[in-house]
Amino acid sequence: MLKILIPTLMLIPTAWAAPAKWLWPTTLAHSLIIALTSLTWFKTVSETGWSNLNLYVATDPLSTPLLVLTCWLLPLMILASQHHTTSEPLNRQRMYITLLTSLQFFLILAFSATEVIMFYVMFEATLIPTLIIITRWGNQTERLNAGMYFLFYTLAGSLPLLVALLILQNSTGTLSLLTLQFSNPFQLASLADKLWWAGCLLAFLVKMPLYGVHLWLPKAHVEAPVAGSMILAAVLLKLGGYGMMRVIAMLEPLTKDLSYPFIILALWGVIMTGSICLRQADLKSLIAYSSVSHMGLVVGGILVQTPWGFSGALVLMIAHGLTSSALFCLANTNYERTHSRTMLLARGLQVVLPLMTAWWFVASLANLALPPLPNLMGELMVVTSLFNWSWWTLGLTGAGMLITASYSLYMFLMSQRGPVSPHLVALDPSHSREHLIMALHLLPLVLLVFKPELVWGWAF
16 A cells, blocks of 8 residues: 555655656656556455555455546546646646645545544545635636535535544444444434434535535536546545445445435436536536436445445446546547637537547447446446336436437537537647547546456455
8 A cells, every 4th residue: 555655645745846847747657657556456365355454544345446546547637737737837837736646645545544534534635635726726717616615515514424423433432444344233213313324424425416415516527627627527526435335334224214315316316417418508517417417326326235236336436437537638628729618619620620529429428338338337237226126216217328328429419510610710739648648548448348347346
């Protein structure tokens, strides 16, 4: 674990000490080496499922894919941010890289924490760099408003979690994930127990976000710079799913009865946010709402509490992380050239940037869950486990998948096909840097088709 954590920390002095000319190449090379080293986590050597184990941090098949995804994204964010930060003063560029690095450090500690309180502290700590990135480097004047939404939604959701964890510490005497699973099951029956159950899950449902408490997400995404959108869509939303998977094992037998409204809200959210996507004019807003739709399926898969549901949720989280991050990168390449996020104003880009259109096509197909990509595998597993729980859910999930296909194609056709707008003159050609970002997003997605057991979690 230290072979990743110490180099990640050393990225901060590297960013401040590197000469101006070498700032981006050195930090990129350094973070790429960290990302490649993190792939060794996939090699689990222990029979118990926990490896790299010490008093505070450990990895298991549930956290490993999310840890590797976190490390994989840092070089991609550095690559994507290079162009739009070049006009900034050098110290601000260094600060930007420092914030991205600190975010990765907090996320690694959050995903590998064995103590639930340490997970909680790191869960909250990720707020600070993300907030600074959104409010300082965002594009529009609305960014302060978006930052406030982001901060207060997350804080309001996670304070009950702190109280719930302290109550748990009081009653069991431990908050270690290694021993909590062996503690005596609680006889949860009273109203206080039900409030405790809600407190445990609320923070994660807001972070996911569940439909109804999702209003901070489109605002934060639309205002954030490209790296903010990438890390938010790809990893920060997954903190919610990971936390739910960790605590839900302790919440039996209440979940069986209390999860109904949340599953219904999540599945209703899949349809509602999908329908919102169908009439979006703003490209980044469309991708943000599609994230809410996909996360609705993940919430359903986790709350049903079957091995297939858990597995499908984890696969879907990883696949969605890579896909939505790729879509935000593509939206950014459009924005850097046309300076507008409105899809109607940037039509017919296929004629102007044909290679970019190829990437758009692949990313849109991944978003609508084209076989044999892991997106489809995750969705099918979640839908199957939901159907097994209640056959009524098939109508909601089926309609959701249909709407997902519709808005993915709508997004592709609106931005790439049709006549070229007359005001689009003298656009920059696509750079090899942008093609590299897209290849590094979509290549792992395709490679996971050949070895999906890396991201199955501990279900099989």
